[in-house]
Amino acid sequence: MWQLADETLDSRFLIGTALYPSPQIMLDAIKASKSQVVTVSLRRQTPEQQGGQDFWRLLSSLNVNLLPNTAGCHSAKEAITTANMARELFNTNWIKLEVIGDEYNLQPDPFALVEATKELIAQGFEVFPYTTDDLVVCEKLVELGCRILMPWGAPIGTGKGLINPYALKTLRQRLGKITLIVDAGIGAPSHAAQAMELGYDGILLNTAVANARDPITMAKAFEQALNAGRLGYEAGIMHERDLAKPSTPTLGTPFWHQQP
Amino acid sequence: MNVLLNAQSTPIDSERVLQKFLDKHAGNGPFAVAINEQFIPKTDYTNTLLNDGDRIDVVSPMQGG
Numbered sequence: 111m112w113q114l115a116d117e118t119l120d121s122r123f124l125i126g127t128a129l130y131p132s133p134q135i136m137l138d139a140i141k142a143s144k145s146q147v148v149t150v151s152l153r154r155q156t157p158e159q160q161g162g163q164d165f166w167r168l169l170s171s172l173n174v175n176l177l178p179n180t181a182g183c184h185s186a187k188e189a190i191t192t193a194n195m196a197r198e199l200f201n202t203n204w205i206k207l208e209v210i211g212d213e214y215n216l217q218p219d220p221f222a223l224v225e226a227t228k229e230l231i232a233q234g235f236e237v238f239p240y241t242t243d244d245l246v247v248c249e250k251l252v253e254l255g256c257r258i259l260m261p262w263g264a265p266i267g268t269g270k271g272l273i274n275p276y277a278l279k280t281l282r283q284r285l286g287k288i289t290l291i292v293d294a295g296i297g298a299p300s301h302a303a304q305a306m307e308l309g310y311d312g313i314l315l316n317t318a319v320a321n322a323r324d325p326i327t328m329a330k331a332f333e334q335a336l337n338a339g340r341l342g343y344e345a346g347i348m349h350e351r352d353l354a355k356p357s358t359p360t361l362g363t364p365f366w367h368q369q370p
Numbered sequence: 371m372n373v374l375l376n377a378q379s380t381p382i383d384s385e386r387v388l389q390k391f392l393d394k395h396a397g398n399g400p401f402a403v404a405i406n407e408q409f410i411p412k413t414d415y416t417n418t419l420l421n422d423g424d425r426i427d428v429v430s431p432m433q434g435g
Contacts, residue, residue, distance in 0.1 A: 126435030136433070151434025154376040154427060155397045162430030163399035169431065179434045187407060194409035195402035195429055266435070316435030 112311060114289060115204065115236045115257060117175060119146045122306070123336050124177065124291065125329070126316025133168055135325055140172060143329035147175045149206055149314065151182075152196055177238065179206040184219075186226035193230055205230060206260070206293075206314075208240045215265040220247040224254065231255040240293050243277035245284060252288055259285070260293035260314060263305065267317045269297025272304055282309045299328075299335030306339025307347060373424045388418040392428070401430050 111118055125145040130136035140148055150169065155162070169176065178196035183189040186209060193205045209226055211219025218241050227237050231254055239251050243261040251259060261281060264270035272278055273295065282290060292305040293314040302313045313336055322328035360366055371386075372379050375395055385391040392403065392415060403410045404427040410418055420426070 126433075128433040128435045130433075149434050151432045152402070152429040153432035155401060155430050156376075162401075162432055165433060166399055166431045181434055191404050191407050191409045194411075195404060195427075198409075198411060199400055199402040199429070199431060 114147065114175075114312070117146075119175075120144070121146045121333070122312040122340060123333055124149065124293075124312055124314035125319065126314070127165075127169075128316055129320035130325060131320075133164070136320070137168060137172070139319055139325040139329040140174070142326045143319070143333050145174065145333075147177050148172065149177045149179050149316070150200065151179050152192060152199065175204070176200045176202055177204050177206050178202065179240075180208050183209050184211075184222075185209065186222040186229070189222070189226040190229050190233075193226075193235060194233070197235070203234055204236045204238065206238045206240060216267075217265065218242055218262075220244065223247070224250055227251055227254050227256060238291070243274055243281060245277070245280055248281055248285060252285060256288070258289040258291065260291045262294040263292045263301065264295025266294040268295055269318055270295055271297055271301035275304070275308070278305065278310070279308050299331045302332055303335040303339035303342075306336055307342050309343050312336075371420075371422045373420055373422070373426055375426050376428060377425075382420060386420050387416065388420060389415040391420060391426075396428050397430070399430060401428050403428055 111120060121144045123143050123145045124147040125140055125143050126149045127136055178200050180189040180192040183192055189207060189209045197203055207226055209219045209222040211217050223239055227239055230237050237256055238258050238260055239256055240260050241247055248259050264273045289311045291312040291314050292310050296302055296313060296315040297318050305313055319325050319328045372381050385394055406425050
């Protein structure tokens with residue numbers, strides 16, 4: 111059991127709802143992941159989507175916490191307006207705050223992120239900021255009142271894993287009481303395990319499961335990797351050494367003798 | 371008088387009140403609204419008047435990561 115904002119959860123796996131081959135596979139993969147938090151978004155209505163009614167019905171059947179995002183926003187103003195629309199639509203004050211600063215690697219804009227965070231916290235939102243792994247930006251977000259931070263592992267959709275483990279480790283060491291979730295860039299279950307071994311509280315991912323050849327099995331694989339990584343962290347991972355050290359005691363083994 | 375509804379030019383005549391406009395133009399299912407990038411809460415639909423050239427965004431739930 112762990113605490114995410116004011117919710118007590120069993121699963122540390124947060125999962126996206128996009129890119130699945132079909133709505134049924136999405137549902138089955140989310141169930142296989144055992145996730146209790148799923149990310150959702152907003153789009154302009156089109157006649158073909160019938161106002162998103164089908165998706166809404168599927169979401170309601172999952173009985174999970176919804177984490178709306180502000181994907182596609184490029185300014186603090188757009189993000190603030192989107193967050194307000196999401197709060198009314200999904201009936202939650204949780205918001206995954208994304209403000210994109212660069213179109214090529216979808217890198218968050220730290221300045222607009224801080225500006226939007228300040229306003230949204232004043233408006234009563236629980237802000238989950240999608241941020242770079244920059245320590246100073248993260249400290250600023252905490253100073254503004256964020257209880258949760260979501261630094262990237264790598265740019266969205268790249269599957270590169272943790273491209274800067276040093277920075278992520280530093281965040282964990284310096285922001286002891288803050289809930290830290292690696293969001294974006296996770297490609298393989300081992301990446302998720304690595305983040306959990308660093309002491310991260312959770313993982314948010316989408317593409318690695320949705321675009322797998324078998325999304326349902328991949329969701330299970332990630333679920334197990336997260337648990338393995340977390341257990342390893344809690345058990346206390348040994349420190350690395352440069353010199354070999356025998357695991358079998360040498361004293362008393364056959365043919366052993368003290369070196370002169 | 372015309373407004374932009376989700377970036378599409380849309381003529382309005384009698385339905386200057388936002389609620390009436392949405393009754394005619396919004397799809398089925400849940401939605402939320404912004405005018406000129408400003409969120410409009412549901413409670414304000416009946417007392418919001420549309421103006422020529424307003425940019426109206428009507429959004430619905432969608433898959434996201």
